[in-house]
Amino acid sequence: MATRAHNRRKRRAVSPITRRILAVNVLALAILVAGLLYLGEYRRNLIAAELAALTTRAEVFAAALGESAISDTGLSSRHLVPGTAGQMVRRLAQATATRARVFDSGGKLIADSRLLVGAGGVVQVEELPPPGGDGLMGAVLAFYERLAEALAGDGGMSEYRENAVQRAADYDEVGSAFSGEVATAVRHSKNAGMVLSVAVPVQRYKQVLGALMLSRGSSDIDAAVLDVRLDILKMFAVALTITVLLSVYLAGTIARPIRLLAAAAERVRGAHHRQHTIPDMAGRDDEIGDLAGALADMTEALWGRIDAIEAFAADVAHEIKNPLTSLQSAVETAARLKDPEQQRKLMAIIQEDVRRLDRLITDISDASRLDAEMSRAETAPVDLRAMLAILVDMHGEGVVSPAAGGGQPRFRLDTADGQELVVEGVEGRLVQVFSNLMANASSFSPPRGTVTIRAFRDGDLIRVEVDDEGPGVPSGKEEAIFERFYTERPEGEVFGTHSGLGLSISRQIVEAHGGTITAEIRRDEQGGSAGTRFTVGLPAA
Numbered sequence: 001m002a003t004r005a006h007n008r009r010k011r012r013a014v015s016p017i018t019r020r021i022l023a024v025n026v027l028a029l030a031i032l033v034a035g036l037l038y039l040g041e042y043r044r045n046l047i048a049a050e051l052a053a054l055t056t057r058a059e060v061f062a063a064a065l066g067e068s069a070i071s072d073t074g075l076s077s078r079h080l081v082p083g084t085a086g087q088m089v090r091r092l093a094q095a096t097a098t099r100a101r102v103f104d105s106g107g108k109l110i111a112d113s114r115l116l117v118g119a120g121g122v123v124q125v126e127e128l129p130p131p132g133g134d135g136l137m138g139a140v141l142a143f144y145e146r147l148a149e150a151l152a153g154d155g156g157m158s159e160y161r162e163n164a165v166q167r168a169a170d171y172d173e174v175g176s177a178f179s180g181e182v183a184t185a186v187r188h189s190k191n192a193g194m195v196l197s198v199a200v201p202v203q204r205y206k207q208v209l210g211a212l213m214l215s216r217g218s219s220d221i222d223a224a225v226l227d228v229r230l231d232i233l234k235m236f237a238v239a240l241t242i243t244v245l246l247s248v249y250l251a252g253t254i255a256r257p258i259r260l261l262a263a264a265a266e267r268v269r270g271a272h273h274r275q276h277t278i279p280d281m282a283g284r285d286d287e288i289g290d291l292a293g294a295l296a297d298m299t300e301a302l303w304g305r306i307d308a309i310e311a312f313a314a315d316v317a318h319e320i321k322n323p324l325t326s327l328q329s330a331v332e333t334a335a336r337l338k339d340p341e342q343q344r345k346l347m348a349i350i351q352e353d354v355r356r357l358d359r360l361i362t363d364i365s366d367a368s369r370l371d372a373e374m375s376r377a378e379t380a381p382v383d384l385r386a387m388l389a390i391l392v393d394m395h396g397e398g399v400v401s402p403a404a405g406g407g408q409p410r411f412r413l414d415t416a417d418g419q420e421l422v423v424e425g426v427e428g429r430l431v432q433v434f435s436n437l438m439a440n441a442s443s444f445s446p447p448r449g450t451v452t453i454r455a456f457r458d459g460d461l462i463r464v465e466v467d468d469e470g471p472g473v474p475s476g477k478e479e480a481i482f483e484r485f486y487t488e489r490p491e492g493e494v495f496g497t498h499s500g501l502g503l504s505i506s507r508q509i510v511e512a513h514g515g516t517i518t519a520e521i522r523r524d525e526q527g528g529s530a531g532t533r534f535t536v537g538l539p540a541a
Contacts, residue, residue, distance in 0.1 A: 015259070018251035025247045026240065033236045039225055046221045047196065051184045054098065054198040058214040059182070061092050061100060062200045065212060070204050080104050080202065080210045086111035089212075101213045102202065105178070107168035110210070160187035160195040168211060173199035177211035194218035257281060257288050261295060268299055312484065320360060323353040366505060374512040377426045381541050384421040384455055384462060387431060388413055392453060395438050409445040409468075411438070416456040423462055424541045429509045433517075436502040437466045437534050444470030444532065457540065461515075464536045472521040472529035481519055482507045514539050 069085040072078050080102065089100035093113035102111035161170075168174040176183035177199035187195045197215035201208045257279075264278050278299055281292035327350060334346040392411045415421060423430075434453075441451045449469040456463055473481060484504045510517045515538040524530040 015251060015255035017255040017258070018248065021251045021254075022244065022247045025243050029236070029239060029243055033232060033239075036232050039228060042228065043221065043225055046224055047186060047194070047218075050196055050216070050218075050221060051186070051198060054196060054214050054216060055182060055184065055200070057096055057098065058198045058200040058212055061089065061214065062202045062212045064088060064092065065102065065202045066204050066209070070209060072204065078204055078207060078209055080110060082110040085210075086115075089113045093214075098214050098216045101166070101215070102210055103168040103174055103213070104210045105208070107174075107178075109166045109168075112166075157186055157188045157194070160189045171197070171199065171213060173197060174211045174213055177201045177213075178208060180208055189217075193222050254288065257284070257292070261288075261292055265295065320357065323356045323360070327353045327357075364501065366501075374426065374429070374509070377429070379424050379426055381422050382425050382427045382430055384423060384430075384464065384538075385415045387427070388415070388434060388453055388455055388464070391431065391434055391438060395435075395442060395451075408448075409442050410448065410450045411442075412450055412452045414452065414454045419457040420540075421455050421457065421462050422541045423513070423538045425513045425538065426509075430513070430538075433506045433509050433536065434464065434466070436506045437536070440502065441466050441468035441470070441532070441534070444468050446470060458537070460540055461537045462540050464538075466534045466536075467522060467531055469531040471531075473519050473532045475521065478519050478521075482517070510536055510538070 065080070065085055065088060069081050069088055070078060071081050082104075085102045089102055089111045090113045093100040098113075100111070100113040101109060104110050163170055168178065171185070173183035173185045178201065180201050180203075182198070182200050184199075185197050187197070189195050195215055195217060197213055199211050199213045202210040202212050260279050268278070278292060278296040280296070281289045283289070284292070330346045330349045330353070334343055334350070337343050337346065392413045395411055438451065438453070445451060445468050451469075452465075452467040454465045454467075482503050484501055507517050515536060517534065517536050520533050520535070522530040522533050
């Protein structure tokens with residue numbers, strides 16, 4: 001599996017983190033630019049301004065027609081003169097680049113600025129749509145225009161249709177103009193974008209004699225929107241370039257060191273020596289620097305654990321070899337002896353060595369599985385006051401001190417009243433710690449000596465002190481007594497009674513609970529040794 005992961009990393013041409021950072025940054029920028037390119041409100045403002053301008057022109061044209069293109073022979077016979085109206089609208093519309101159409105009171109088209117009458121007959125002028133953009137930019141803008149129209153719809157605009165014979169009824173705004181109102185309309189055309197039109201009444205002394213319709217394409221509006229879009233696209237190109245460069249830089253500051261850390265971890269995993277190390281990124285004041293430091297610490301902890309396992313295996317082999325050698329010698333000797341009394345002595349030695357092996361194997365098994373057990377065990381509040389009281393009762397009934405020549409030590413418990421002595425931990429393992437300490441103190445106690453256990457609150461810690469009145473720990477050995485298989489037993493104790501793992505296991509358990517355990521010599525008033533004090537400090541719950 002590790003080889004497949006290594007090969008997968010080698011096949012990656014571009015870091016997935018780089019791709020994701022680029023995708024997120026570019027997508028956010030693209031969405032922003034797409035919204036800007038839509039320019040819906042800007043287009044609506046341009047349309048409103050164009051309609052207002054058309055309305056002003058139409059009112060001026062209608063006023064001119066009402067003054068100059070009317071046949072006024074009487075109130076009942078007033079009407080628009082087609083020839084005069086046609087000439088006027090062509091002249092007026094030509095100067096304003098608009099199309100003007102005049103409808104008489106009967107709804108008939110009588111003048112159109114795009115119909116030119118000459119010797120060859122009537123010629124209609126058609127406004128060509130603006131040329132489309134060339135190249136990639138034109139194609140992009142055309143595609144975007146179609147996409148925006150498809151998403152936004154036509155905004156309620158109807159399609160502009162022009163019949164061969166035009167009537168006022170073809171255009172709603174003209175019908176409104178016959179009622180004396182000014183009306184506007186915006187329609188979409190397949191070939192010319194939008195068609196904007198305004199219809200105003202042509203009046204003579206408030207009498208509506210016809211309607212003038214001015215219309216114009218949206219080429220100017222489209223050109224203005226196009227210019228803005230081109231400016232936005234130019235800014236987008238600059239912003240995109242900066243975004244890509246910054247994204248690549250950002251991804252490099254993340255992906256490259258992670259790749260270095262992964263490669264270093266791969267080398268450490270596959271190497272059989274300690275020459276490969278995790279790169280030092282302590283200069284990075286960020287999470288990757290923290291990760292590099294954590295990986296380096298983890299690697300050192302793993303090497304330390306490997307060293308501890310190797311040392312433990314060597315110590316176990318050494319400690320087991322001693323009783324095995326004794327057993328081998330006793331068995332070989334017993335086979336040659338004929339004296340029953342000598343054989344019984346050898347059998348007693350063999351039995352003692354077997355018991356010693358059993359104790360060793362039991363304690364070694366307990367020590368080897370302690371870390372795994374502590375990592376899986378669930379902690380709970382433990383009342384040390386009640387626990388110590390039970391342990392004192394148990395040890396006070398059956399523990400005999402070898403150093404006391406058969407005398408039983410006395411245990412005294414002193415716990416501070418009113419203080420809550422509760423810790424968070426694994427109760428069974430804490431019982432093992434204090435049971436070991438009390439048994440150790442009992443074994444060194446003098447005849448009818450006293451073992452004092454004190455428990456009290458010290459800030460955020462709960463301290464438990466176990467004092468004996470024995471010879472005291474040898475000077476300079478305060479730390480050595482916690483090493484595995486260290487034995488410093490009282491005189492008169494049968495060799496091999498203890499494996500030398502009790503205090504070592506106790507320290508493992510206490511440190512797994514986040515606490516400390518220390519040993520020191522107690523001094524009397526003259527400065528001599530008054531015994532040994534073991535102090536356990538555990539975080540209060």
